[in-house]
Amino acid sequence: MDYHYPLNELWSKDEIIDIVHFFSIIEKYYEKTATDTEISSAYKRFKEIVPSKSEEKQYFNDFEIASGYKVYPVIKKTNEKT
DSSP: OOSOOOOOTTSOHHHHHHHHHHHHHHHHHHTTOOOHHHHHHHHHHHHHHOOOHHHHHHHHHHHHHHHSOOSHHHHHHHHHHO
């Protein structure tokens, strides 16, 4: 991994850890090792930290630019299964 996760300096240490965990779960999905439960749980926590849809889109876009991984299709696919 040669990129940085999109973070907000106003978040607490625990929130930063949870956001990093969420993005690492997205990476695991593309490596075929994340479960739907892991994805749903991490996304739920992400939404507690980032409730705004527009901010969510910006963080997802920043992550995609940095990593090449698209977040929204993963969340959509997971939600369709559950």
